[in-house]
Amino acid sequence: MARYTGPKTKIARKFSEAIFGEDKSFEKRNYPPGQHGNNRRRGKKSEYAVQLAEKQKAKYTYGILERQFRNMYDRANRAPGITGEVLLQLCECRLDNVVYRMGMSPSRSGARQLVGHRHITVNGNIVNIPSYQVKAGDVIAVREKSKSLEVISNSLSNASHVYEWITWNNDKKEGTFVAVPQRLQIPENINTQFIVELYSK
Template sequence: MARYTGPKSKIARKFGEAIFGDDKSFEKRNYPPGQHGNNRRRGKKSEYAIQLMEKQKAKYTYGILERQFRNMFEKATSSQGITGEVLLQLCESRLDNVVYRMGIAPSRRGARQLVSHRHITVNGEIVNIPSYRLRAGDVIGVREKSKSLSVIQSALENSNNVYEWISWNSEKKEGTFVSIPSRIQIPENINEQFIVELYSK
């Protein structure tokens, strides 16, 4: 399964925000990486550079590689609605993202691992495809044998995120993907219009 496995803090510093979650290294050095650190003079970015960075930020945030992201953009383009908003909705509808949003895993990378290792069910059936696209009404749960895993229990104990488009039953350790979120409900700091402009060139 293809995924980014490189340094996370360096990428977070590149974009100037902790896109992979809490990061002590980023907090200490929240300036772009490079040999001259914070003293390096950085010229004004071109329009293309800004658009490219926004696309890369979205890809790293959701853990999606280029070909898959491009396919999602083409699907968003052929769908009804605003292309950029639909693109983010497709990203949010991925199984690994929803597992992370529900608090079952502390990060999207951790959520992807739980899904791949067959710890997660969708409507009672084990699904081990992180990119599986959920539909409104789907029930996502922790497999019975996996409910006692310390990594899952720890993540749930430390989770305090609440999303209007997701419901969670802590006793059953399962939740419902109530609806596809609107753009205003998606908390990620991504300017999707720049991504649309980049791919439309």
């Protein structure tokens, strides 16, 4: 499946936000990319451009392709509750995102690779589908054979974020997805209302 493999700093600069985490290159040049750099005159964005940019930002943040993201939106639209909030919750419940939140990888792309390479188990069973929807109460762990992986150990030793909806046992290298996070608990700066307006047209 196609994935964006180009320079991440360029994408972060496009949205004027370090959406892929800490980035020294972004801090040096936190203005939009382009031939004329910071001197280029930029007109006022149209309503559609703002909505599209917000959708693209959400897709790049969670590493989801257009068709998959559209399917998630349709699912959120059918579900009870506020569509935008449900959409973001579906993104947060993806297995690759949960692995990232638990600190097993410093990035979502790295977390996706861990899942795809069969290093992660859900309730004791190996799951190698990054888009797998984790449910409240599920136990996500590092596979027994993979517990000695240096990349996981390094990431866990540097992990500093604590999330209310996740518990983590470092000795067992496993965590529990306690509950689906509420919108206020999700730290991502995404205006879901723009995404809903875009898809509603």
